Amino acid sequence: MIENKKAHKFGMVIDLDKCTGCGACMVSCMSENNVPFKEDESDKKLSITWMRVYKLTNGKSFPETEIAYLPRPCQHCGGIGDHGHSPCVSVCPATATDYGYDTGIVSQIYTRCFGCRYCMGACPYHARHFNWWDPKWPEGMENYLSPNVSPRMRGVVEKCSFCYHRYQLAREQAIVEDREIEEMEYQTACTTACPAGAIVFGDLNNPAHKVHQIVKPDPHPDPMNHKVVGKSRNPKVFRLLERLGTNPKVYYMSDREWVRKAGDNYLKGEWENVKTHHGASSSHG
Structure with a gap:
Protein backbone atom coordinates (compact mmCIF):
# COMPACT_ATOMS: atom_id res chain seq x y z
CA MET A 1 0.00 0.00 0.00
CA ILE A 2 1.32 3.45 -0.90
CA GLU A 3 1.69 5.62 2.20
CA ASN A 4 0.67 9.23 1.87
CA LYS A 5 -0.03 11.19 5.02
CA LYS A 6 -1.78 13.93 3.02
CA ALA A 7 -3.89 11.50 1.02
CA HIS A 8 -7.61 12.08 0.82
CA LYS A 9 -10.15 9.32 1.26
CA PHE A 10 -13.35 10.60 -0.27
CA GLY A 11 -16.55 8.90 0.75
CA MET A 12 -20.21 9.46 1.50
CA VAL A 13 -22.88 8.73 4.05
CA ILE A 14 -26.45 8.11 2.93
CA ASP A 15 -29.14 8.49 5.58
CA LEU A 16 -31.79 5.91 4.69
CA ASP A 17 -34.22 7.42 7.20
CA LYS A 18 -34.19 10.64 5.17
CA GLY A 59 -41.49 -8.02 5.29
CA LYS A 60 -44.40 -7.42 7.67
CA SER A 61 -48.02 -6.96 6.69
CA PHE A 62 -50.06 -3.79 7.21
CA PRO A 63 -50.17 -1.91 9.54
CA GLU A 64 -46.65 -2.90 10.60
CA THR A 65 -45.20 -2.52 7.12
CA GLU A 66 -42.15 -0.27 6.84
CA ILE A 67 -40.38 0.85 3.66
CA ALA A 68 -36.86 2.17 3.13
CA TYR A 69 -35.04 3.24 -0.02
CA LEU A 70 -31.37 2.48 -0.58
CA PRO A 71 -29.41 4.44 -3.22
CA ARG A 72 -26.44 2.42 -4.46
CA PRO A 73 -23.55 4.04 -6.35
CA CYS A 74 -20.16 2.39 -6.85
CA GLN A 75 -18.90 1.67 -3.34
CA HIS A 76 -15.28 2.61 -4.19
CA CYS A 77 -13.89 -0.32 -2.23
CA GLY A 78 -10.45 -0.23 -0.70
CA GLY A 79 -10.16 -4.01 -0.85
CA ILE A 80 -9.09 -6.44 1.86
CA GLY A 81 -7.15 -4.56 4.51
CA ASP A 82 -7.88 -1.33 2.62
CA HIS A 83 -4.71 -1.80 0.56
CA GLY A 84 -6.27 -0.75 -2.72
CA HIS A 85 -6.89 -4.23 -4.10
CA SER A 86 -10.58 -3.71 -4.81
CA PRO A 87 -12.45 -6.72 -6.23
CA CYS A 88 -12.74 -5.05 -9.66
CA VAL A 89 -9.19 -3.67 -9.71
CA SER A 90 -7.72 -7.06 -8.82
CA VAL A 91 -9.26 -8.87 -11.79
CA CYS A 92 -8.92 -6.29 -14.59
CA PRO A 93 -6.34 -7.59 -17.11
CA ALA A 94 -6.14 -4.26 -18.93
CA THR A 95 -5.65 -2.04 -15.84
CA ALA A 96 -8.70 -0.15 -17.08
CA THR A 97 -9.85 0.26 -13.50
CA ASP A 98 -7.47 1.49 -10.85
CA TYR A 99 -7.40 2.59 -7.22
CA GLY A 100 -6.32 6.14 -6.45
CA TYR A 101 -4.23 6.09 -3.30
CA ASP A 102 -4.38 9.89 -3.12
CA THR A 103 -8.19 10.01 -3.27
CA GLY A 104 -9.51 6.55 -2.40
CA ILE A 105 -11.53 6.64 -5.64
CA VAL A 106 -11.77 3.61 -7.93
CA SER A 107 -11.38 4.95 -11.45
CA GLN A 108 -12.52 3.60 -14.81
CA ILE A 109 -10.34 4.32 -17.86
CA TYR A 110 -12.56 3.71 -20.86
CA THR A 111 -9.84 3.82 -23.52
CA ARG A 112 -8.10 0.87 -21.86
CA CYS A 113 -11.21 -1.27 -21.40
CA PHE A 114 -11.77 -4.01 -23.99
CA GLY A 115 -14.99 -5.30 -22.50
CA CYS A 116 -14.03 -8.59 -20.88
CA ARG A 117 -16.41 -7.72 -18.01
CA TYR A 118 -14.35 -9.51 -15.35
CA CYS A 119 -14.90 -6.46 -13.14
CA MET A 120 -18.66 -6.85 -13.42
CA GLY A 121 -18.42 -10.44 -12.25
CA ALA A 122 -16.13 -9.49 -9.37
CA CYS A 123 -18.20 -6.57 -8.07
CA PRO A 124 -20.47 -7.81 -5.26
CA TYR A 125 -22.60 -4.67 -5.51
CA HIS A 126 -23.56 -4.90 -9.21
CA ALA A 127 -22.39 -1.31 -9.62
CA ARG A 128 -20.87 -1.70 -13.10
CA HIS A 129 -22.58 -1.60 -16.47
CA PHE A 130 -21.60 -2.69 -19.96
CA ASN A 131 -22.25 -0.61 -23.07
CA TRP A 132 -23.84 -2.90 -25.63
CA TRP A 133 -24.43 -0.07 -28.09
CA ASP A 134 -22.97 3.30 -28.94
CA PRO A 135 -24.98 6.03 -27.23
CA LYS A 136 -27.64 7.78 -29.29
CA TRP A 137 -28.95 11.13 -28.13
CA PRO A 138 -32.30 12.60 -29.19
CA GLU A 139 -31.97 15.50 -31.60
CA GLY A 140 -30.84 18.60 -29.76
CA MET A 141 -29.92 16.80 -26.56
CA GLU A 142 -26.24 16.74 -27.50
CA ASN A 143 -26.25 20.44 -26.66
CA TYR A 144 -26.90 19.58 -23.02
CA LEU A 145 -24.06 17.08 -22.58
CA SER A 146 -21.40 17.91 -20.03
CA PRO A 147 -18.10 18.91 -21.70
CA ASN A 148 -16.18 17.62 -18.67
CA VAL A 149 -17.15 13.96 -19.10
CA SER A 150 -16.49 11.93 -22.22
CA PRO A 151 -19.40 9.78 -23.51
CA ARG A 152 -18.50 6.11 -23.59
CA MET A 153 -18.34 3.96 -26.69
CA ARG A 154 -19.87 0.51 -27.03
CA GLY A 155 -17.88 -2.43 -25.71
CA VAL A 156 -16.67 -0.83 -22.48
CA VAL A 157 -17.72 -0.93 -18.84
CA GLU A 158 -18.66 2.21 -16.93
CA LYS A 159 -19.59 3.12 -13.37
CA CYS A 160 -19.87 5.89 -10.78
CA SER A 161 -16.69 7.96 -10.48
CA PHE A 162 -17.67 10.12 -7.49
CA CYS A 163 -17.87 12.87 -10.15
CA TYR A 164 -14.08 12.84 -10.38
CA HIS A 165 -14.09 15.67 -12.92
CA ARG A 166 -15.42 17.93 -10.19
CA TYR A 167 -12.49 16.97 -8.01
CA GLN A 168 -10.09 17.81 -10.83
CA LEU A 169 -11.60 21.27 -11.24
CA ALA A 170 -11.51 21.94 -7.49
CA ARG A 171 -7.95 20.65 -7.21
CA GLU A 172 -6.71 22.85 -10.06
CA GLN A 173 -8.25 25.93 -8.44
CA ALA A 174 -6.74 25.04 -5.08
CA ILE A 175 -3.29 24.54 -6.63
CA VAL A 176 -3.44 27.93 -8.34
CA GLU A 177 -4.37 29.57 -5.03
CA ASP A 178 -1.83 27.47 -3.08
CA ARG A 179 -4.30 26.01 -0.58
CA GLU A 180 -6.20 22.86 0.28
CA ILE A 181 -9.55 21.96 -1.28
CA GLU A 182 -12.48 23.18 0.80
CA GLU A 183 -15.18 20.68 1.77
CA MET A 184 -17.95 22.23 -0.32
CA GLU A 185 -15.74 22.81 -3.37
CA TYR A 186 -15.89 19.15 -4.28
CA GLN A 187 -19.34 17.60 -4.00
CA THR A 188 -20.90 14.89 -6.17
CA ALA A 189 -23.95 15.60 -8.33
CA CYS A 190 -26.14 13.24 -6.32
CA THR A 191 -25.19 14.99 -3.08
CA THR A 192 -26.11 18.45 -4.34
CA ALA A 193 -29.34 17.24 -5.99
CA CYS A 194 -30.83 15.33 -3.05
CA PRO A 195 -33.83 17.39 -1.86
CA ALA A 196 -33.94 15.58 1.48
CA GLY A 197 -30.28 16.15 2.29
CA ALA A 198 -29.83 12.41 2.73
CA ILE A 199 -26.38 12.25 1.10
CA VAL A 200 -23.28 13.71 2.74
CA PHE A 201 -19.96 13.68 0.87
CA GLY A 202 -16.45 14.61 1.91
CA ASP A 203 -13.00 13.46 3.02
CA LEU A 204 -13.12 10.60 5.50
CA ASN A 205 -9.54 11.42 6.50
CA ASN A 206 -10.41 15.00 7.43
CA PRO A 207 -11.89 15.35 10.95
CA ALA A 208 -13.33 18.75 9.98
CA HIS A 209 -15.54 17.24 7.27
CA LYS A 210 -19.09 16.30 8.17
CA VAL A 211 -18.78 12.84 6.63
CA HIS A 212 -15.91 12.02 9.01
CA GLN A 213 -17.84 13.32 12.00
CA ILE A 214 -20.84 11.12 11.16
CA VAL A 215 -18.92 7.96 10.35
CA LYS A 216 -16.23 8.22 13.04
CA PRO A 217 -14.08 5.68 11.16
CA ASP A 218 -12.03 3.38 13.34
CA PRO A 219 -8.38 3.61 12.17
CA HIS A 220 -7.54 0.29 13.81
CA PRO A 221 -8.75 -2.97 12.24
CA ASP A 222 -10.61 -5.53 14.28
CA PRO A 223 -7.94 -7.89 15.71
CA MET A 224 -10.30 -10.78 15.02
CA ASN A 225 -10.83 -9.67 11.42
CA HIS A 226 -7.84 -7.84 9.94
CA LYS A 227 -9.42 -7.52 6.51
CA VAL A 228 -12.08 -5.03 7.69
CA VAL A 229 -10.73 -1.46 7.97
CA GLY A 230 -12.48 1.87 8.46
CA LYS A 231 -15.40 0.40 10.32
CA SER A 232 -17.72 3.05 11.73
CA ARG A 233 -17.84 3.68 15.46
CA ASN A 234 -21.32 5.15 15.04
CA PRO A 235 -23.84 2.39 15.95
CA LYS A 236 -26.31 3.76 13.40
CA VAL A 237 -23.84 3.55 10.50
CA PHE A 238 -23.10 0.45 8.44
CA ARG A 239 -21.65 -0.61 5.09
CA LEU A 240 -23.09 -3.02 2.55
CA LEU A 241 -21.80 -6.58 2.85
CA GLU A 242 -19.11 -5.49 5.29
CA ARG A 243 -18.32 -9.10 6.08
CA LEU A 244 -16.67 -9.47 2.67
CA GLY A 245 -13.84 -7.13 3.64
CA THR A 246 -14.21 -4.97 0.53
CA ASN A 247 -14.00 -1.86 2.76
CA PRO A 248 -16.31 0.43 0.76
CA LYS A 249 -16.27 4.19 1.21
CA VAL A 250 -20.03 4.52 0.95
CA TYR A 251 -21.63 4.31 4.38
CA TYR A 252 -25.32 4.07 5.22
CA MET A 253 -27.14 5.25 8.30
CA SER A 254 -30.45 4.26 9.88
CA ASP A 255 -32.09 4.16 13.31
CA ARG A 256 -33.97 1.02 12.28
CA GLU A 257 -32.31 -2.30 13.03
CA TRP A 258 -34.10 -4.17 10.25
CA VAL A 259 -32.65 -1.71 7.71
CA ARG A 260 -29.13 -2.27 9.01
CA LYS A 261 -29.79 -5.99 8.98
CA ALA A 262 -30.94 -5.89 5.34
CA GLY A 263 -27.85 -3.91 4.38
CA ASP A 264 -25.58 -6.83 5.24
CA ASN A 265 -27.90 -9.38 3.61
CA TYR A 266 -28.19 -11.65 6.63
CA LEU A 267 -30.25 -14.80 6.24
CA LYS A 268 -33.12 -15.66 8.56
CA GLY A 269 -31.75 -16.53 12.00
CA GLU A 270 -28.21 -15.50 11.11
CA TRP A 271 -28.57 -11.98 12.55
CA GLU A 272 -29.43 -13.40 15.98
CA ASN A 273 -26.33 -15.59 15.90
CA VAL A 274 -24.16 -12.61 15.06
CA LYS A 275 -25.59 -10.59 17.96
CA THR A 276 -25.11 -13.53 20.32
CA HIS A 277 -21.46 -14.15 19.44
CA HIS A 278 -20.19 -10.66 18.62
CA GLY A 279 -22.59 -8.18 20.18
CA ALA A 280 -25.56 -6.34 18.68
CA SER A 281 -23.52 -3.64 16.94
CA SER A 282 -20.57 -5.78 15.83
CA SER A 283 -21.40 -5.84 12.14
CA HIS A 284 -22.61 -2.27 11.94
CA GLY A 285 -20.12 -0.15 13.84
Whole structure:
Protein backbone atom coordinates (compact mmCIF):
# COMPACT_ATOMS: atom_id res chain seq x y z
CA MET A 1 0.00 0.00 0.00
CA ILE A 2 1.32 3.45 -0.90
CA GLU A 3 1.69 5.62 2.20
CA ASN A 4 0.67 9.23 1.87
CA LYS A 5 -0.03 11.19 5.02
CA LYS A 6 -1.78 13.93 3.02
CA ALA A 7 -3.89 11.50 1.02
CA HIS A 8 -7.61 12.08 0.82
CA LYS A 9 -10.15 9.32 1.26
CA PHE A 10 -13.35 10.60 -0.27
CA GLY A 11 -16.55 8.90 0.75
CA MET A 12 -20.21 9.46 1.50
CA VAL A 13 -22.88 8.73 4.05
CA ILE A 14 -26.45 8.11 2.93
CA ASP A 15 -29.14 8.49 5.58
CA LEU A 16 -31.79 5.91 4.69
CA ASP A 17 -34.22 7.42 7.20
CA LYS A 18 -34.19 10.64 5.17
CA CYS A 19 -34.23 9.12 1.67
CA THR A 20 -37.70 9.31 0.08
CA GLY A 21 -36.82 7.31 -3.03
CA CYS A 22 -37.55 10.28 -5.30
CA GLY A 23 -34.77 9.34 -7.73
CA ALA A 24 -33.28 12.85 -7.99
CA CYS A 25 -29.85 11.36 -7.36
CA MET A 26 -30.28 8.99 -10.31
CA VAL A 27 -31.37 11.75 -12.68
CA SER A 28 -28.63 14.16 -11.60
CA CYS A 29 -26.02 11.44 -11.96
CA MET A 30 -27.12 10.60 -15.51
CA SER A 31 -27.21 14.27 -16.49
CA GLU A 32 -23.85 15.14 -14.93
CA ASN A 33 -21.97 12.16 -16.34
CA ASN A 34 -23.55 11.83 -19.81
CA VAL A 35 -24.97 8.42 -18.98
CA PRO A 36 -26.77 7.12 -22.09
CA PHE A 37 -30.30 5.78 -22.07
CA LYS A 38 -32.34 3.73 -24.50
CA GLU A 39 -35.71 4.37 -26.10
CA ASP A 40 -37.05 1.31 -24.30
CA GLU A 41 -35.84 1.28 -20.70
CA SER A 42 -38.14 -1.58 -19.70
CA ASP A 43 -35.30 -4.12 -20.01
CA LYS A 44 -33.33 -3.21 -16.89
CA LYS A 45 -30.66 -5.78 -17.67
CA LEU A 46 -29.47 -3.57 -20.50
CA SER A 47 -30.03 -0.14 -18.92
CA ILE A 48 -27.14 1.85 -17.47
CA THR A 49 -27.62 3.47 -14.07
CA TRP A 50 -24.56 4.52 -12.11
CA MET A 51 -26.79 5.36 -9.15
CA ARG A 52 -29.67 2.98 -8.56
CA VAL A 53 -32.30 3.25 -5.82
CA TYR A 54 -33.53 -0.01 -4.31
CA LYS A 55 -36.68 -0.51 -2.26
CA LEU A 56 -36.42 -2.36 1.06
CA THR A 57 -39.25 -3.64 3.24
CA ASN A 58 -39.37 -5.19 6.68
CA GLY A 59 -41.49 -8.02 5.29
CA LYS A 60 -44.40 -7.42 7.67
CA SER A 61 -48.02 -6.96 6.69
CA PHE A 62 -50.06 -3.79 7.21
CA PRO A 63 -50.17 -1.91 9.54
CA GLU A 64 -46.65 -2.90 10.60
CA THR A 65 -45.20 -2.52 7.12
CA GLU A 66 -42.15 -0.27 6.84
CA ILE A 67 -40.38 0.85 3.66
CA ALA A 68 -36.86 2.17 3.13
CA TYR A 69 -35.04 3.24 -0.02
CA LEU A 70 -31.37 2.48 -0.58
CA PRO A 71 -29.41 4.44 -3.22
CA ARG A 72 -26.44 2.42 -4.46
CA PRO A 73 -23.55 4.04 -6.35
CA CYS A 74 -20.16 2.39 -6.85
CA GLN A 75 -18.90 1.67 -3.34
CA HIS A 76 -15.28 2.61 -4.19
CA CYS A 77 -13.89 -0.32 -2.23
CA GLY A 78 -10.45 -0.23 -0.70
CA GLY A 79 -10.16 -4.01 -0.85
CA ILE A 80 -9.09 -6.44 1.86
CA GLY A 81 -7.15 -4.56 4.51
CA ASP A 82 -7.88 -1.33 2.62
CA HIS A 83 -4.71 -1.80 0.56
CA GLY A 84 -6.27 -0.75 -2.72
CA HIS A 85 -6.89 -4.23 -4.10
CA SER A 86 -10.58 -3.71 -4.81
CA PRO A 87 -12.45 -6.72 -6.23
CA CYS A 88 -12.74 -5.05 -9.66
CA VAL A 89 -9.19 -3.67 -9.71
CA SER A 90 -7.72 -7.06 -8.82
CA VAL A 91 -9.26 -8.87 -11.79
CA CYS A 92 -8.92 -6.29 -14.59
CA PRO A 93 -6.34 -7.59 -17.11
CA ALA A 94 -6.14 -4.26 -18.93
CA THR A 95 -5.65 -2.04 -15.84
CA ALA A 96 -8.70 -0.15 -17.08
CA THR A 97 -9.85 0.26 -13.50
CA ASP A 98 -7.47 1.49 -10.85
CA TYR A 99 -7.40 2.59 -7.22
CA GLY A 100 -6.32 6.14 -6.45
CA TYR A 101 -4.23 6.09 -3.30
CA ASP A 102 -4.38 9.89 -3.12
CA THR A 103 -8.19 10.01 -3.27
CA GLY A 104 -9.51 6.55 -2.40
CA ILE A 105 -11.53 6.64 -5.64
CA VAL A 106 -11.77 3.61 -7.93
CA SER A 107 -11.38 4.95 -11.45
CA GLN A 108 -12.52 3.60 -14.81
CA ILE A 109 -10.34 4.32 -17.86
CA TYR A 110 -12.56 3.71 -20.86
CA THR A 111 -9.84 3.82 -23.52
CA ARG A 112 -8.10 0.87 -21.86
CA CYS A 113 -11.21 -1.27 -21.40
CA PHE A 114 -11.77 -4.01 -23.99
CA GLY A 115 -14.99 -5.30 -22.50
CA CYS A 116 -14.03 -8.59 -20.88
CA ARG A 117 -16.41 -7.72 -18.01
CA TYR A 118 -14.35 -9.51 -15.35
CA CYS A 119 -14.90 -6.46 -13.14
CA MET A 120 -18.66 -6.85 -13.42
CA GLY A 121 -18.42 -10.44 -12.25
CA ALA A 122 -16.13 -9.49 -9.37
CA CYS A 123 -18.20 -6.57 -8.07
CA PRO A 124 -20.47 -7.81 -5.26
CA TYR A 125 -22.60 -4.67 -5.51
CA HIS A 126 -23.56 -4.90 -9.21
CA ALA A 127 -22.39 -1.31 -9.62
CA ARG A 128 -20.87 -1.70 -13.10
CA HIS A 129 -22.58 -1.60 -16.47
CA PHE A 130 -21.60 -2.69 -19.96
CA ASN A 131 -22.25 -0.61 -23.07
CA TRP A 132 -23.84 -2.90 -25.63
CA TRP A 133 -24.43 -0.07 -28.09
CA ASP A 134 -22.97 3.30 -28.94
CA PRO A 135 -24.98 6.03 -27.23
CA LYS A 136 -27.64 7.78 -29.29
CA TRP A 137 -28.95 11.13 -28.13
CA PRO A 138 -32.30 12.60 -29.19
CA GLU A 139 -31.97 15.50 -31.60
CA GLY A 140 -30.84 18.60 -29.76
CA MET A 141 -29.92 16.80 -26.56
CA GLU A 142 -26.24 16.74 -27.50
CA ASN A 143 -26.25 20.44 -26.66
CA TYR A 144 -26.90 19.58 -23.02
CA LEU A 145 -24.06 17.08 -22.58
CA SER A 146 -21.40 17.91 -20.03
CA PRO A 147 -18.10 18.91 -21.70
CA ASN A 148 -16.18 17.62 -18.67
CA VAL A 149 -17.15 13.96 -19.10
CA SER A 150 -16.49 11.93 -22.22
CA PRO A 151 -19.40 9.78 -23.51
CA ARG A 152 -18.50 6.11 -23.59
CA MET A 153 -18.34 3.96 -26.69
CA ARG A 154 -19.87 0.51 -27.03
CA GLY A 155 -17.88 -2.43 -25.71
CA VAL A 156 -16.67 -0.83 -22.48
CA VAL A 157 -17.72 -0.93 -18.84
CA GLU A 158 -18.66 2.21 -16.93
CA LYS A 159 -19.59 3.12 -13.37
CA CYS A 160 -19.87 5.89 -10.78
CA SER A 161 -16.69 7.96 -10.48
CA PHE A 162 -17.67 10.12 -7.49
CA CYS A 163 -17.87 12.87 -10.15
CA TYR A 164 -14.08 12.84 -10.38
CA HIS A 165 -14.09 15.67 -12.92
CA ARG A 166 -15.42 17.93 -10.19
CA TYR A 167 -12.49 16.97 -8.01
CA GLN A 168 -10.09 17.81 -10.83
CA LEU A 169 -11.60 21.27 -11.24
CA ALA A 170 -11.51 21.94 -7.49
CA ARG A 171 -7.95 20.65 -7.21
CA GLU A 172 -6.71 22.85 -10.06
CA GLN A 173 -8.25 25.93 -8.44
CA ALA A 174 -6.74 25.04 -5.08
CA ILE A 175 -3.29 24.54 -6.63
CA VAL A 176 -3.44 27.93 -8.34
CA GLU A 177 -4.37 29.57 -5.03
CA ASP A 178 -1.83 27.47 -3.08
CA ARG A 179 -4.30 26.01 -0.58
CA GLU A 180 -6.20 22.86 0.28
CA ILE A 181 -9.55 21.96 -1.28
CA GLU A 182 -12.48 23.18 0.80
CA GLU A 183 -15.18 20.68 1.77
CA MET A 184 -17.95 22.23 -0.32
CA GLU A 185 -15.74 22.81 -3.37
CA TYR A 186 -15.89 19.15 -4.28
CA GLN A 187 -19.34 17.60 -4.00
CA THR A 188 -20.90 14.89 -6.17
CA ALA A 189 -23.95 15.60 -8.33
CA CYS A 190 -26.14 13.24 -6.32
CA THR A 191 -25.19 14.99 -3.08
CA THR A 192 -26.11 18.45 -4.34
CA ALA A 193 -29.34 17.24 -5.99
CA CYS A 194 -30.83 15.33 -3.05
CA PRO A 195 -33.83 17.39 -1.86
CA ALA A 196 -33.94 15.58 1.48
CA GLY A 197 -30.28 16.15 2.29
CA ALA A 198 -29.83 12.41 2.73
CA ILE A 199 -26.38 12.25 1.10
CA VAL A 200 -23.28 13.71 2.74
CA PHE A 201 -19.96 13.68 0.87
CA GLY A 202 -16.45 14.61 1.91
CA ASP A 203 -13.00 13.46 3.02
CA LEU A 204 -13.12 10.60 5.50
CA ASN A 205 -9.54 11.42 6.50
CA ASN A 206 -10.41 15.00 7.43
CA PRO A 207 -11.89 15.35 10.95
CA ALA A 208 -13.33 18.75 9.98
CA HIS A 209 -15.54 17.24 7.27
CA LYS A 210 -19.09 16.30 8.17
CA VAL A 211 -18.78 12.84 6.63
CA HIS A 212 -15.91 12.02 9.01
CA GLN A 213 -17.84 13.32 12.00
CA ILE A 214 -20.84 11.12 11.16
CA VAL A 215 -18.92 7.96 10.35
CA LYS A 216 -16.23 8.22 13.04
CA PRO A 217 -14.08 5.68 11.16
CA ASP A 218 -12.03 3.38 13.34
CA PRO A 219 -8.38 3.61 12.17
CA HIS A 220 -7.54 0.29 13.81
CA PRO A 221 -8.75 -2.97 12.24
CA ASP A 222 -10.61 -5.53 14.28
CA PRO A 223 -7.94 -7.89 15.71
CA MET A 224 -10.30 -10.78 15.02
CA ASN A 225 -10.83 -9.67 11.42
CA HIS A 226 -7.84 -7.84 9.94
CA LYS A 227 -9.42 -7.52 6.51
CA VAL A 228 -12.08 -5.03 7.69
CA VAL A 229 -10.73 -1.46 7.97
CA GLY A 230 -12.48 1.87 8.46
CA LYS A 231 -15.40 0.40 10.32
CA SER A 232 -17.72 3.05 11.73
CA ARG A 233 -17.84 3.68 15.46
CA ASN A 234 -21.32 5.15 15.04
CA PRO A 235 -23.84 2.39 15.95
CA LYS A 236 -26.31 3.76 13.40
CA VAL A 237 -23.84 3.55 10.50
CA PHE A 238 -23.10 0.45 8.44
CA ARG A 239 -21.65 -0.61 5.09
CA LEU A 240 -23.09 -3.02 2.55
CA LEU A 241 -21.80 -6.58 2.85
CA GLU A 242 -19.11 -5.49 5.29
CA ARG A 243 -18.32 -9.10 6.08
CA LEU A 244 -16.67 -9.47 2.67
CA GLY A 245 -13.84 -7.13 3.64
CA THR A 246 -14.21 -4.97 0.53
CA ASN A 247 -14.00 -1.86 2.76
CA PRO A 248 -16.31 0.43 0.76
CA LYS A 249 -16.27 4.19 1.21
CA VAL A 250 -20.03 4.52 0.95
CA TYR A 251 -21.63 4.31 4.38
CA TYR A 252 -25.32 4.07 5.22
CA MET A 253 -27.14 5.25 8.30
CA SER A 254 -30.45 4.26 9.88
CA ASP A 255 -32.09 4.16 13.31
CA ARG A 256 -33.97 1.02 12.28
CA GLU A 257 -32.31 -2.30 13.03
CA TRP A 258 -34.10 -4.17 10.25
CA VAL A 259 -32.65 -1.71 7.71
CA ARG A 260 -29.13 -2.27 9.01
CA LYS A 261 -29.79 -5.99 8.98
CA ALA A 262 -30.94 -5.89 5.34
CA GLY A 263 -27.85 -3.91 4.38
CA ASP A 264 -25.58 -6.83 5.24
CA ASN A 265 -27.90 -9.38 3.61
CA TYR A 266 -28.19 -11.65 6.63
CA LEU A 267 -30.25 -14.80 6.24
CA LYS A 268 -33.12 -15.66 8.56
CA GLY A 269 -31.75 -16.53 12.00
CA GLU A 270 -28.21 -15.50 11.11
CA TRP A 271 -28.57 -11.98 12.55
CA GLU A 272 -29.43 -13.40 15.98
CA ASN A 273 -26.33 -15.59 15.90
CA VAL A 274 -24.16 -12.61 15.06
CA LYS A 275 -25.59 -10.59 17.96
CA THR A 276 -25.11 -13.53 20.32
CA HIS A 277 -21.46 -14.15 19.44
CA HIS A 278 -20.19 -10.66 18.62
CA GLY A 279 -22.59 -8.18 20.18
CA ALA A 280 -25.56 -6.34 18.68
CA SER A 281 -23.52 -3.64 16.94
CA SER A 282 -20.57 -5.78 15.83
CA SER A 283 -21.40 -5.84 12.14
CA HIS A 284 -22.61 -2.27 11.94
CA GLY A 285 -20.12 -0.15 13.84
